[in-house]
Amino acid sequence: MLFELAEEERLFRSMVRDFAEGEIRPKVDELWEKGEFPYGIIEKMGELGIMGIPWPERYGGSGGDYLSYVIAVEELARVESTCAITLEAHISLGSSPLYYFGTEEQKQEILVPLARGEKLAAFGLTEPEAGSDAGNTKTTAVLDGDEWVINGTKCFITNAGTDISAGVTVTAVTGQDDGKSAISNIFVPKDTPGYNIAPKYKKMGWHASDTRELSFSDCRVPASNIIGKQGEGFCQFLYCLDGGRIAIAGLAIGNAQGCLEECMKYVKERVQFGKPIASFQAIRFKLADMATQIELARNLAYKAAALRDAGKPHTKEAAMAKLFASEMCMAAATQAVQIFGGYGFMDEYPVSRFFRDAKILEIGEGTSEIQRIVIARELGI
Ligand SMILES: Cc1cc2nc3c(=O)[nH]c(=O)nc-3n(C[C@H](O)[C@H](O)[C@H](O)COP(=O)(O)OP(=O)(O)OC[C@H]3O[C@@H](n4cnc5c(N)ncnc54)[C@H](O)[C@@H]3O)c2cc1C
Known part of the structure; x- marks a missing residue:
């Protein structure tokens, strides 16, 4: 058993990371403060094929797998969450019913412009x-x-x-x-x-x-x-929601990874008691726990995505990935704010935004309570 991404998936990750760093990072403050929908960024995501990653080329998509799509959501959320959730709602919620259950005419007429990113799905x-x-x-x-x-x-x-x-x-x-x-x-x-x-x-x-x-x-x-x-x-949306839950896990992993990276920089710069706070064991343990939890969540989410790609049952794994990743993300964002101290409470610090963006992940596409109900049912009780 090899826990390695395929070469294509690694290249794809680095393409989306470059895009997020180059196109989204400079606009993060503006997106947060103005709250205006990022038309320009979404248009560029369409040009790069990100808005139709898992759909075949004949429907305007990029012909990628579901795992690549989850990686894209993760990479976007590592920098900023609104572009990530726009993509997630577009693919997992809006486009999926058309792709999985639509007629050929519906796919040609409605799905193709969605997959090219010319239109947005809900x-x-x-x-x-x-x-x-x-x-x-x-x-x-x-x-x-x-x-x-x-x-x-x-x-x-x-x-x-x-x-x-x-x-x-x-x-x-x-x-x-x-x-x-x-x-x-x-x-x-x-x-x-x-x-x-x-x-x-x-x-x-x-x-x-x-x-x-x-x-x-x-x-x-x-x-x-x-x-x-x-x-x-009802059956259709349950199948679509299984996929959506894996993607929300990707969003949570990206958000938590963003928190960890912000903390890694800050703890080396912030000096208290004459030392960088990175030297205090209490801080080091928080970072070690965050990194461990992120890795666990990533493994769960990628496994669920790989099962979906293989056409195998994945309702339980998707619910577990969503539940664990979203709760992990909320905990990581809470610790990130703690590590930043009072500055973490200030709007202009990224961890404050990561924190506020984290909470919804425990609610949307099935609350944590609903995920536990699904998992228990899948366990046969
Ligand atoms: C920003 C945002 C974007 C969204 N986007 C979409 C979208 O694009 N499309 C869409 O259709 N929906 C969307 N939603 C809706 C989202 O999926 C719902 O908010 C979510 O499913 C919870 O439903 P609710 O808010 O009505 O809470 P409720 O169902 O009223 O739940 C309230 C509380 O009761 C708990 N609860 C409910 N039933 C049980 C039970 N049986 N056992 C134990 N606890 C229970 C819940 O876990 C929760 O804690 C979005 C929501 C938000 C906030």
């Missing part, structure tokens, strides 16, 4: 009354002739309201099956009448990413916009 699952309990979806889609008529509200949706958003794939109740709501996934283009976009939320972190409430009032889309078979939406 997935609308969460509702005011259906968060962790995603099966409690209240949004409805009723077939009227050859159109779906969609009504309902989605909250906290990433990527659905930018100038380059293609639209959103929503989960909607399309009937009943054994007394339970039968849920389908339906693609709704952004300019459809009745697709209402609320202003951006003001968030604790991820300032420049686009997160909004969406509402649909008698929003009509062609019947052919359903993705896969009617009533299979």
Whole structure:
């Protein structure tokens, strides 16, 4: 068993790292302070093929594997999280249902511009009354002739309201099956009448990413916009979420790695009691623990990605990777702020931003509590 990336994956990592250092690092302060969506950076990511890494070239993608995509998310988050989450929501949530379950026509029409980075994808699952309990979806889609008529509200949706958003794939109740709501996934283009976009939320972190409430009032889309078979939406999004969880683990690993690197510089510069604080065992142990935990999380996430690439079951591994990496990241960011002392509490210090960007990773795409439920279920209890 070799724990080594393939040559292609190593080259890909260094390409994304160079991009993040050259194109994102100089704009980190601006992204955080202004909170404006990074159109220019996303356009360049599209040109480099990053916006369609795991999709085949015939669909506008780069033909890479899922592991390369997770590495890209990690490398972006090592510098800054909003570009990383924009990519993650675009690929794992927005584009995945189309790629895995869409028709050839849907792939050619909708997925190709997404994979090239010309358009941005979103997935609308969460509702005011259906968060962790995603099966409690209240949004409805009723077939009227050859159109779906969609009504309902989605909250906290990433990527659905930018100038380059293609639209959103929503989960909607399309009937009943054994007394339970039968849920389908339906693609709704952004300019459809009745697709209402609320202003951006003001968030604790991820300032420049686009997160909004969406509402649909008698929003009509062609019947052919359903993705896969009617009533299979729940199973589809569970498969997409397995992939999303691995990518969120990548985001957490990148954030924690960023914390570690900032600390490694700071502890050599900061002098107290006549010595760099790097000489104090209490500080050295914190760094040793951070590095160890990051390595553990990385191994879990890469294993889950490799299983997905091999077409093997990975629900448990994806949930474990997401759970462990996000909690590890929160702990690493907390220790990073501690190591920076009072300066760590100041907005202009990167660890303060890493800290604020970390918390959501324990919540989005299934909270830590939900990951534990999934893992316990997979254990057979
Ligand atoms: C910035 C941001 C971006 C997001 N982007 C998207 C997106 O693009 N698309 C999308 O569909 N959603 C998105 N979300 C929504 C996100 O996935 C949900 O917030 C998350 O799944 C939790 O749902 P909730 O917020 O309704 O919390 P709730 O489900 O109300 O949970 C509240 C608390 O109760 C706990 N809890 C709930 N049920 C159980 C249980 N059975 N056992 C134990 N504890 C339980 C939870 O773990 C949590 O601690 C985003 C959210 C944020 C904040």
